[in-house]
Amino acid sequence: xxxxxxxxxxxxxxxxxxxxxxxxxxxxxxxxxxxxxxxxxxxxxxxxxxxxxxxxxxxxxxxxxxxxxxxxxxxxxxxxxxxxxxxxxxxxxxxxxxxxxxxxxxxxxxxxxxxxxxxxxxxxxxxxxxxxxxxxxxxxxxxxxxxxxxxxxxxxxxxxxxxxxxxxxxxxxxxxxxxxxxxxxxxxxxxxxxxxxxxxxxxxxxxxxxxxxxxxxxxxxxxxxxxxxxxxxxxxxxxxxxxxxxxxxxxxxxxxxxxxxxxxxxxxxxxxxxxxxxxxxxxxxxxxxxxxxxxxxxxxxxxxxxxxxxxxxxxxxxxxxxxxxxxxxxxxxxxxxxxxxxxxxxxxxxxxxxxxxxxxxxxxxxxxxxxxxxxxxxxxxxxxxxxxxxxxxxxxxxxxxxxxxxxxxxxxxxxxxxxxxxxxxxxxxxxxxxxxxxxxxxxxxxxxxxxxxxxxxxxxxxxxxxxxxxxxxxxxxxxxxxxxxxxxxxxxxxxxxxxxxxxxxxxxxxxxxxxxxxxxxxxxxxxxxxxxxxxxxxxxxxxxxxxxxxxxxxxxxxxxxxxxxxxxxxxxxxxxxxxxxxxxxxxxxxxxxxxx
Amino acid sequence: xxxxxxxxxxxxxxxxxxxxxxxxxxxxxxxxxxxxxxxxxxxxxxxxxxxxxxxxxxxxxxxxxxxxxxxxxxxxxxxxxxxxxxxxxxxxxxxxxxxxxxxxxxxxxxxxxxxxxxxxxxxxxxxxxxxxxxxxxxxxxxxxxxxxxxxxxxxxxxxxxxxxxxxxxxxxxxxxxxxxxxxxxxxxxxxxxxxxxxxxxxxxxxxxxxxxxxxxxxxxxxxxxxxxxxxxxxxxxxxxxxxxxxxxxxxxxxxxxxxxxxxxxxxxxxxxxxxxxxxxxxxxxxxxxxxxxxxxxxxxxxxxxxxxxxxxxxxxxxx
Numbered sequence: 001x002x003x004x005x006x007x008x009x010x011x012x013x014x015x016x017x018x019x020x021x022x023x024x025x026x027x028x029x030x031x032x033x034x035x036x037x038x039x040x041x042x043x044x045x046x047x048x049x050x051x052x053x054x055x056x057x058x059x060x061x062x063x064x065x066x067x068x069x070x071x072x073x074x075x076x077x078x079x080x081x082x083x084x085x086x087x088x089x090x091x092x093x094x095x096x097x098x099x100x101x102x103x104x105x106x107x108x109x110x111x112x113x114x115x116x117x118x119x120x121x122x123x124x125x126x127x128x129x130x131x132x133x134x135x136x137x138x139x140x141x142x143x144x145x146x147x148x149x150x151x152x153x154x155x156x157x158x159x160x161x162x163x164x165x166x167x168x169x170x171x172x173x174x175x176x177x178x179x180x181x182x183x184x185x186x187x188x189x190x191x192x193x194x195x196x197x198x199x200x201x202x203x204x205x206x207x208x209x210x211x212x213x214x215x216x217x218x219x220x221x222x223x224x225x226x227x228x229x230x231x232x233x234x235x236x237x238x239x240x241x242x243x244x245x246x247x248x249x250x251x252x253x254x255x256x257x258x259x260x261x262x263x264x265x266x267x268x269x270x271x272x273x274x275x276x277x278x279x280x281x282x283x284x285x286x287x288x289x290x291x292x293x294x295x296x297x298x299x300x301x302x303x304x305x306x307x308x309x310x311x312x313x314x315x316x317x318x319x320x321x322x323x324x325x326x327x328x329x330x331x332x333x334x335x336x337x338x339x340x341x342x343x344x345x346x347x348x349x350x351x352x353x354x355x356x357x358x359x360x361x362x363x364x365x366x367x368x369x370x371x372x373x374x375x376x377x378x379x380x381x382x383x384x385x386x387x388x389x390x391x392x393x394x395x396x397x398x399x400x401x402x403x404x405x406x407x408x409x410x411x412x413x414x415x416x417x418x419x420x421x422x423x424x425x426x427x428x429x430x431x432x433x434x435x436x437x438x439x440x441x442x443x444x445x446x447x448x449x450x451x452x453x454x455x456x457x458x459x460x461x462x463x464x465x466x467x468x469x470x471x472x473x474x475x476x477x478x479x480x481x482x483x484x485x486x487x488x489x490x491x492x493x494x495x496x497x498x499x500x501x502x503x504x505x506x507x508x509x510x511x512x513x514x515x516x517x518x519x520x521x522x523x524x525x526x527x528x529x530x531x532x533x534x535x536x537x538x539x540x541x542x543x544x545x546x547x548x549x550x551x552x553x554x555x556x557x558x559x560x561x562x563x564x565x566x567x568x569x570x571x572x573x574x575x576x577x578x579x580x581x582x583x584x585x586x587x588x589x590x591x592x593x594x595x596x
Numbered sequence: 597x598x599x600x601x602x603x604x605x606x607x608x609x610x611x612x613x614x615x616x617x618x619x620x621x622x623x624x625x626x627x628x629x630x631x632x633x634x635x636x637x638x639x640x641x642x643x644x645x646x647x648x649x650x651x652x653x654x655x656x657x658x659x660x661x662x663x664x665x666x667x668x669x670x671x672x673x674x675x676x677x678x679x680x681x682x683x684x685x686x687x688x689x690x691x692x693x694x695x696x697x698x699x700x701x702x703x704x705x706x707x708x709x710x711x712x713x714x715x716x717x718x719x720x721x722x723x724x725x726x727x728x729x730x731x732x733x734x735x736x737x738x739x740x741x742x743x744x745x746x747x748x749x750x751x752x753x754x755x756x757x758x759x760x761x762x763x764x765x766x767x768x769x770x771x772x773x774x775x776x777x778x779x780x781x782x783x784x785x786x787x788x789x790x791x792x793x794x795x796x797x798x799x800x801x802x803x804x805x806x807x808x809x810x811x812x813x814x815x816x817x818x819x820x821x822x823x824x825x826x827x828x829x830x831x832x833x834x835x836x837x838x839x840x841x842x843x844x845x846x847x848x849x850x851x852x853x854x855x856x857x858x859x860x861x862x863x864x865x866x867x868x869x870x871x872x873x874x875x876x877x878x879x880x881x882x883x884x885x886x887x888x889x890x891x892x893x894x895x896x897x898x899x900x901x902x903x904x905x906x907x908x909x910x911x912x913x914x915x
Binding site (some may be wrong): 070071072074075076081083084155158160161162163164235236240241254256257258259260261262280282283284285287288291292294295297473474475476478479482514515 | 752763
């Protein structure tokens, strides 16, 4: 399965959250008010979860899966032009990625295809498993691998997947701009009908052996099935929306537009026929989630933190959970972006340019208390910008910013932010200091959380006001952040979902990234990111890990971006379900079964 | 009369043009665009910018409006940014869902409300009237969304009689199965919406009957010895139906405009749900097409009501 899509944007997720509220989700229970508000400084959730269901080898059965969303799915099934995480989740029963991975997303041999890098020649050779066939019985060939790049690269498909990273493949840029009919950097050693392609890169990059790296496509598309569809018609075509063709363990049997997809076993699957008779994935409104679980209507269904208390004692389910590759963060807006050169420049006079001030604000926030109160036990405070889900790349020694108002006050005193008679501090020049804070509306508890933080900042003498006195609607919020100048925002609270390849999680904060919404530019930070992306990291794993740890430490020191909190992703999984897992890298849908 | 109808239809043209201008520019004034939600560290902002240029989102608003109108005349309402498919097909699909649900709801509403109104009106002050008044009082004071939620929880989750989501079961195959599955999925939302729809009709009909019973022409008919049944049917009932007839046009066109709240709660993919989603995701092409459509439906509904009134009430003439 395409790990790249695992990142599907924070935006999409957040949008879903916004909409959930817009529809008056009735289940955002107020039960949180009863939970304790005791002050702790632990940095982990109160519960731990298993990630795997039981093992077994039962055959047959019809599996019912819920996909939580309050609107119908958009039905873009081809990964190259997919824009919704919902579509991706639904189709993963049929759409398998080209490469097998271990639990940490490291690509391994033995999947639908193998990839081999030649660091000297700067090439990668992808070889297709000889047994691999499309579900219509046709063999997967070299042209099918290449066609994925054409779909991503051709402007007519309007694919959002195309980016700078693909331009590291020779000839991709020329193809994208329409200057070349083919992609010169993709060659066929055994012809278009052969079993392999060679990718010619300009450079070998860090993380290329980790799934989700974004330097090449991890999918193939059936050329014989799609060749008659013009690229501009691909999105609306029946081959994309109604009857997509994949090589995964299941194939689409029938789709009820926007509502459900029923899968049946793919008899041509390269590992043999899968175990279940059918899988049905249905869209379920988040407002009804608790009731769906209590009524046992589904075998696999997500539990949201607001529902956790009311469903956690429902029998018949195992609750599987995992910490996601995502975090929410506090960002300090200190500069502006030059759109032409793509460079962020820090404004030397920026209000939030003082490191002590930024650190003080971070230490003054009681994230643990907020997590305790609002996540129903599922949340935890993050300590670095690389979540624990990244395994060894996460700096386990980092403490992040535990609540410490005394330290916050000292930092401010040391930097010359003097306390005035009105209980608020002035800036080092003795002028009044008012900090403008922007946060997104959406979650029902958001206002309470924001008020809590503003109160905590006041406790250390900082006057913080919400932008326009209120939470900002999702679209306006990101429109503001995307602006190239600093605008009127000093501090903002946002979130990212990350790709499974760790270096990308660091490089997104370099000064040449437009998505660096803090608009900061730090020479130390840029240097550390260059080390993460260096050839030394690309070829030496230990160096890669160390460079990532150094980067995290410096980010916490400079505190332009402060990690906040996240909650476990929890799923209620029927106790009869076998060989299923919520591990982030889980892709073995072939083995999932249902005992009698 | 038909000349007047024609003139009213012609008058609708400038109204629709003004409506389309308003809808288009107000939509563009909303913060964000279809790509606002698509931020993701791996999506290159340059790609998004290029796509926005490609799709004409940076053209001057008037030029965009011109393109939009031009395309409408060619029958092209644009592509949905969210669903990546032509707007017309998308709306068509949802309109069918909404239409059948609306029709079932309307039929149920009248089938329940008219007898209730008749009984209440005929038995003014007696116990059946009081029971119905109590029913009206209760239903009218509970907000519709609460009724929907109660129904959903009671009949779908506790009693497990009806499905909680969708328009058709994933396992239904063949015409007959799909047909019955569709009806089965509509019953719960239709009954829930019917409940809140009955109160006004019951009330109108009841007071219509009571008022008309006291009219001079009824007393005259009684004095002339016209049988009570005939008086009720010809003189009382026909006049009592007038207020209901006056809203009939809106009811007919309303079959297509859907119910935002009910469709969201019952996860029923109809026009109302589509509209809400298109606003949230700034899916301009869908949003403005739907708003325009709802506007036209309202204009048509008013016209239809006037025509119906002129047919059923000889005292009213469209001038």
